[in-house]
Amino acid sequence: xxxxxxxxxxxxxxxxxxxxxxxxxxxxxxxxxxxxxxxxxxxxxxxxxxxxxxxxxxxxxxxxxxxxxxxxxxxxxxxxxxxxxxxxxxxxxxxxxxxxxxxxxxxxxxxxxxxxxxxxxxxxxxxxxxxxxxxxxxxxxxxxxxxxxxxxxxxxxxxxxxxxxxxxxxxxxxxxxxxxxxxxxxxxxxxxxxxxxxxxxxxxxxxxxxxxxxxxxxxxxxxxxxxxxxxxxxxxxxxxxxxxxxxxxxxxxxxxxxxxxxxxxxxxxxxxxxxxxxxxxxxxxxxxxxxxxx
Amino acid sequence: xxxxxxxxxxxxxxxxxxxxxxxxxxxxxxxxxxxxxxxxxxxxxxxxxxxxxxxxxxxxxxxxxxxxxxxxxxxxxxxxxxxxxxxxxxxxxxxxxxxxxxxxxxxxxxxxxxxxxxxxxxxxxxxxxxxxxxxxxxxxxxxxxxxxxxxxxxxxxxxxxxxxxxxxxxxxxxxxxxxxxxxxxxxxxxxxxxxxxxxxxxxxxxxxxxxxxxxxxxxxxxxxxxxxxxxxxxxxxxxxxxxxxxxxxxxxxxxxxxxxxxxxxxxxxxxxxxxxxxxxxxxxxxxxxxxxxxxxxxxxxxxxxxxxxxxxxxxxxxxxxxxxxxxxxxxxxxxxxxxxxxxxxxxxxxxxxxxxxxx
Numbered sequence: 001x002x003x004x005x006x007x008x009x010x011x012x013x014x015x016x017x018x019x020x021x022x023x024x025x026x027x028x029x030x031x032x033x034x035x036x037x038x039x040x041x042x043x044x045x046x047x048x049x050x051x052x053x054x055x056x057x058x059x060x061x062x063x064x065x066x067x068x069x070x071x072x073x074x075x076x077x078x079x080x081x082x083x084x085x086x087x088x089x090x091x092x093x094x095x096x097x098x099x100x101x102x103x104x105x106x107x108x109x110x111x112x113x114x115x116x117x118x119x120x121x122x123x124x125x126x127x128x129x130x131x132x133x134x135x136x137x138x139x140x141x142x143x144x145x146x147x148x149x150x151x152x153x154x155x156x157x158x159x160x161x162x163x164x165x166x167x168x169x170x171x172x173x174x175x176x177x178x179x180x181x182x183x184x185x186x187x188x189x190x191x192x193x194x195x196x197x198x199x200x201x202x203x204x205x206x207x208x209x210x211x212x213x214x215x216x217x218x219x220x221x222x223x224x225x226x227x228x229x230x231x232x233x234x235x236x237x238x239x240x241x242x243x244x245x246x247x248x249x250x251x252x253x254x255x256x257x258x259x260x261x262x263x264x265x266x267x268x269x270x271x272x273x274x275x276x277x278x279x280x281x282x283x284x285x286x287x288x289x290x291x292x293x294x
Numbered sequence: 295x296x297x298x299x300x301x302x303x304x305x306x307x308x309x310x311x312x313x314x315x316x317x318x319x320x321x322x323x324x325x326x327x328x329x330x331x332x333x334x335x336x337x338x339x340x341x342x343x344x345x346x347x348x349x350x351x352x353x354x355x356x357x358x359x360x361x362x363x364x365x366x367x368x369x370x371x372x373x374x375x376x377x378x379x380x381x382x383x384x385x386x387x388x389x390x391x392x393x394x395x396x397x398x399x400x401x402x403x404x405x406x407x408x409x410x411x412x413x414x415x416x417x418x419x420x421x422x423x424x425x426x427x428x429x430x431x432x433x434x435x436x437x438x439x440x441x442x443x444x445x446x447x448x449x450x451x452x453x454x455x456x457x458x459x460x461x462x463x464x465x466x467x468x469x470x471x472x473x474x475x476x477x478x479x480x481x482x483x484x485x486x487x488x489x490x491x492x493x494x495x496x497x498x499x500x501x502x503x504x505x506x507x508x509x510x511x512x513x514x515x516x517x518x519x520x521x522x523x524x525x526x527x528x529x530x531x532x533x534x535x536x537x538x539x540x541x542x543x544x545x546x547x548x549x550x551x552x553x554x555x556x557x558x559x560x561x562x563x564x565x566x567x568x569x570x571x572x573x574x575x576x577x578x579x580x581x582x583x584x585x586x587x588x589x590x591x592x593x594x595x596x597x598x599x600x601x602x603x604x605x606x607x608x609x610x611x612x613x614x615x616x617x618x619x620x621x622x623x624x625x626x627x628x629x630x631x632x633x634x635x636x637x638x639x640x641x642x643x644x645x646x647x648x649x650x651x652x653x
Contacts, residue, residue: 034425085626086622088627092358092578093621095578096578097618097621097622099617100614100618101614103613103614104615110610111608226436229429233426265440268441271437272437275430278426282421282426
């Protein structure tokens with residue numbers, strides 16, 4: 001029973017990582033850049049939802065929608081101001097710019113909203129739970145919602161990339177930008193769209209994350225950001241099912257390692273597993289191995 | 295002047311780098327000796343960290359700029375160097391009384407420990423490439439941080455005591471705790487000095503320039519520019535990348551010792567992902583493979599947050615904006631072309647082709 005409990009918590013945490021990892025993986029797939037500011041977009045989304053719900057007493061759903069709207073705009077603005085001028089530059093330059101954006105968001109949040117931790121109101125009361133097996137196993141409603149949201153997002157995204165015109169344009173751009181442009185696809189708009197979707201997902205992930213962990217500070221997003229990035233690599237960066245698989249595995253491993261081995265070494269174990277996986281499958285679990293050509 | 299112009303480009307850059315470091319050192323030392331208030335209390339306190347970060351930037355530049363592999367975990371080597379070196383220095387406190395000698399021994403020890411670790415890490419890391427290699431170095435940095443946070447080390451009459459996760463050491467009388475888990479290291483004596491930092495920077499420059507301008511260095515750069523071509527002419531790519539990685543780890547370890555012994559207390563979480571990124575920022579801003587660029591960027595960006603103190607809370611915001619603007623200004627083709635044309639007017643000579651660096 002204890003194991004099952006850990007497993008469910010792991011899947012719940014993993015679902016959050018998976019949603020964040022989707023943002024990383026989509027942006028990487030299309031723009032070939034590591035968007036280090038993604039974790040901080042999560043934080044901004046959480047703050048927006050926090051203020052909407054706590055300060056302005058708006059319903060939770062409105063708070064989440066508002067957070068998604070603000071994050072979408074933020075994602076597109078960041079892309080347009082900071083990354084677009086560097087489209088032709090090397091990936092390291094873009095990486096450093098992304099780090100600059102990350103610093104900027106964190107410090108702006110600290111300036112605007114102070115670094116005092118905020119107590120985040122959960123989307124459903126934390127006490128709500130379902131008891132199974134005569135009360136031996138209790139699953140909180142929040143956990144179920146988190147997992148359900150993750151599944152819905154995955155299905156929607158699979159449909160979007162597979163069936164819609166914009167989704168197909170995205171896949172075309174990630175295959176070959178020049179060829180996509182020749183086929184009449186507006187590459188710049190497609191990239192902006194990718195950032196918009198990734199950032200909207202980040203807002204949802206932020207709300208779920210803060211509902212589970214209660215506290216909200218300007219650096220809330222950085223560690224989950226790094227972990228989700230790891231999850232994206234774990235599953236094979238650029239692959240959407242890979243992000244889901246990587247996120248879930250990472251969450252489960254993290255909770256199990258914390259439960260059975262040591263909470264102090266939790267992160268070390270997660271990263272050690274990542275290293276072992278990459279040594280066996282150098283392109284991640286579901287990543288495509290690219291053969292070198294001379 | 296004519297002689298200077300006839301030099302090879304790489305030689306000129308080397309002479310310039312040495313001159314830059316030595317002149318900066320002499321000026322700062324003169325100010326500290328003859329001017330009231332020296333170089334100001336802010337800069338005074340930053341002198342040794344600046345030296346440590348310069349060496350870190352040079353070490354990382356060897357990996358990122360010369361060897362062409364992105365490392366996101368270099369703070370891990372700094373951490374190992376800081377902890378190993380400081381523990382060694384505290385343990386030697388009784389036997390070696392001359393503090394510069396003790397510092398030198400500690401740095402050598404820190405460098406060796408970091409180099410051994412660098413070797414062990416490079417075996418799995420260098421099997422990967424590109425972003426996957428970067429994420430593995432990030433993972434190693436985080437693992438080193440987690441492990442060092444949980445190490446307890448002490449020494450007494452009966453020898454060395456070690457415990458992991460929980461402090462189970464029972465010390466005899468006169469025993470000294472060297473590393474105290476999450477509490478880090480407490481230095482009773484801060485034996486690092488600016489002169490030692492300056493010497494370490496010179497050593498790092500000498501090591502790197504000699505490595506780069508040797509047969510080995512050319513092999514490393516060949517492996518960077520075209521792995522397959524290098525392999526086909528008989529260069530063992532893994533071996534040469536490993537040499538660069540281990541040398542870099544050793545220098546980072548020595549820099550860590552220098553930094554650690556300049557602080558009264560420090561903890562393992564100081565050397566986290568953000569520190570690794572900070573050093574990468576120095577390297578990229580200074581220019582990949584450009585050593586004097588690394589020196590200037592490391593020094594300037596270490597002072598900048600202190601110099602912006604008058605903006606108090608806004609300073610990190612300004613820092614972030616400066617970082618973004620500099621990256622855009624130096625990498626956007628339009629802006630670069632504009633500055634390039636201005637530069638050409640002054641130089642009259644067409645700009646030489648820049649030393650190839652990875653993108």
